[in-house]
Amino acid sequence: MKTLRNGVVLSNELFIEYQNYLSGSADYSRDLLKKILSFHFDGFVSNVKQYQDCGVIIPKDIESAMRQSGLVDQTLGDLARDYTIYKIILTNNPDKHNFPYVNINDKEENVSVSVTGCFKVAERRSKAVEHIAALCSGAKELIIYDKYLNNTDRGVLDRIESVLDRIIPQTTVKVFYDTLLTRSIKYLSNACQHRSFEKKNFPDLHDRYIVIDKRIEVMLSSGFDHLSFDNGKELTYVIRSINKKTLRLSAR
Numbered sequence: 001m002k003t004l005r006n007g008v009v010l011s012n013e014l015f016i017e018y019q020n021y022l023s024g025s026a027d028y029s030r031d032l033l034k035k036i037l038s039f040h041f042d043g044f045v046s047n048v049k050q051y052q053d054c055g056v057i058i059p060k061d062i063e064s065a066m067r068q069s070g071l072v073d074q075t076l077g078d079l080a081r082d083y084t085i086y087k088i089i090l091t092n093n094p095d096k097h098n099f100p101y102v103n104i105n106d107k108e109e110n111v112s113v114s115v116t117g118c119f120k121v122a123e124r125r126s127k128a129v130e131h132i133a134a135l136c137s138g139a140k141e142l143i144i145y146d147k148y149l150n151n152t153d154r155g156v157l158d159r160i161e162s163v164l165d166r167i168i169p170q171t172t173v174k175v176f177y178d179t180l181l182t183r184s185i186k187y188l189s190n191a192c193q194h195r196s197f198e199k200k201n202f203p204d205l206h207d208r209y210i211v212i213d214k215r216i217e218v219m220l221s222s223g224f225d226h227l228s229f230d231n232g233k234e235l236t237y238v239i240r241s242i243n244k245k246t247l248r249l250s251a252r
Contacts, residue, residue, distance in 0.1 A: 001084050002070065002083055003047065003069065003083070003232065004044075004083065004084060004085050004215075005042065005045050005083055005085065005247065006041050006042040006043065006084075006085050006241055007040075007041045007042050007043050007044050007045045007084055007085075007086075007184060008038065008039050008044060008045065008080070008084055008086050008088050008089070008090055009044065009045050009046070009076050009079050009080040009088070009089045009090070010044050010046070010089070010090050011076065011089055011090060011092070011093065011101075012050065012053055012054050012076075012094075013091070013092060013093065014090055014091065014104075015044075015046065015050055015054055015056070016056065017029060017032050017033060017036065017055045018033070018036055018044065019054070020162065021033050025049075032092060032104070032105075034105065035104040035105070036090065036158050038113045039071065039090055039104075039113055043084075044065075045071075045079060045080075045083055045084050046079075047066055047069070047071035047072055047073065047074055047079055048063055048066050048067065048071065048073065048191045048192040049072065049073045049074065050076070050079075051063075052094060052171070057160075071083065071119075076089050077089070077100060077165060081100070081134060081137070084215060085135075085215070085241060086115050086117065086135075086183070086239065087089060087131065088100050088101070088102045088111065088131070088192070089101050089102070089111045089136040090102055090104055091103055091104070092104055092105045094106070094110050097109075097196050098127065099130040099131055099134070100126050100131075100134065105109065110123075110127060110128070110238055113132065114238050114239065114240070115238075115239045116237065116238045116239070117131065117160055117235075117236065117237045118234075118235075118236045119149055119234065119235040119236070120234055121232070121234055122230055122232065122238075122243055123228050123230065125226070125227050125228065125229075125235060127229060128227055128235065129163060129166055129167065129227050129228070132167050132210065132218055132227075132237065133166055133167050133169075135210075135212055135216060135218060135239065136167055136168065136169055136210065136212055138169065138171070139169060139173055139212050139213050140172070140173060140213055141173070141174045141175075141176070141212075141213050141214070141251070142168065142173060142174070142175045142176070142211065142212060142213075143175075143176045143177075143200075143202075143209065143210065143211035143249050143250075143251055144164070144168075144177050144180070144209075145177075145178055145202055145205065145208060145209040145210075145211075145226075145249055146178075146179065146208040146209075146223055146224050147179055147204065147205075147221075148179070148223050149177070149178075149179045149181070149184070149224065150179040150180065150181050151181050151223075151225070152181075156223075156225045157181070157183070157184065159224075159225040159228045159229055160184065160223075160224050160225045161184050161186055161187045162228055163224050163225065163228045164184070164192050164224065165187070165188055167210070167246055168188060168192075168193070168195060168226075170192040170195075171192075171194055172194045172195075173194065173195055174196050174197075174198065175188075175195060175196065175197045175198070175205070176197075176198050176199075176200045176251035177197060177198075177199060177200070178199070178200060178201065178202045179195070180199075181249050183187060198248060198251070200251050202249050203249075205248065205249075207219050207220060207221060208220040208221075208222070208223060208224060209248065209249055211242070211247070211249050211250075214242070214244075214247060214250070215239060215241065215242060215243075215249075216239065216240070216242065217239070217240050217242045218239050219237065219238045219240075219245075220235070220236075220237050221234070221235060221236040222234070222235045222236075233239050
């Protein structure tokens with residue numbers, strides 16, 4: 001089983017900048033380095049291939065540890081998806097804005113260091129949905145909390161079900177919920193029979209949450225339907241690594 005690391009992946013350009021800094025070279029941008037280090041968490045996630053592609057000499061102990069951990073020849077996208085909690089690649093390339101890239105030089109970039117995504121009224125939310133879906137991929141247990149998931153408005157309910165179907169992985173996963181309607185459970189179960197659902201009573205909270213395998217929490221400022229509704233409210237989501245002491249919601 002792959003070990004998810006509390007870090008992010010750097011594009012090759014930023015990886016070289018970071019390595020120049022580590023080596024004591026003066027050949028790096030202080031402005032870029034400051035932005036890179038704001039995403040440092042427990043370190044950056046790389047592999048043998050990235051060192052080789054960037055022409056950076058890899059110390060033997062680091063190479064040995066990487067090979068032992070399976071960090072050998074993945075693409076950067078696979079590395080971010082399969083080996084990191086946050087599923088993103090930092091870049092400064094002005095042409096790369098789509099998920100999984102987060103552009104540290106773009107003042108309009110939605111995803112920032114918390115890791116937080118912010119979307120204005122009428123701003124497309126596809127990047128947010130893709131990001132949250134990537135976080136949930138491979139999960140064995142999800143808690144989905146929004147006290148308004150039982151909204152009976154047909155349009156709102158259609159949007160909720162569409163978003164949840166994209167977020168919940170189509171694999172064997174247990175989903176704990178508080179207010180989902182029978183209609184929604186039937187819709188999501190028919191879309192993938194490996195999903196199972198169990199009702200739980202959770203504390204009355206203001207925000208909306210997804211808890212992933214008791215390790216990652218995604219907090220939404222607006223309802224799940226606004227993940228698909230581009231003309232609705234502003235939307236912010238915050239991702240944080242959690243443990244037993246910081247867990248707000250638990251199904252067991």
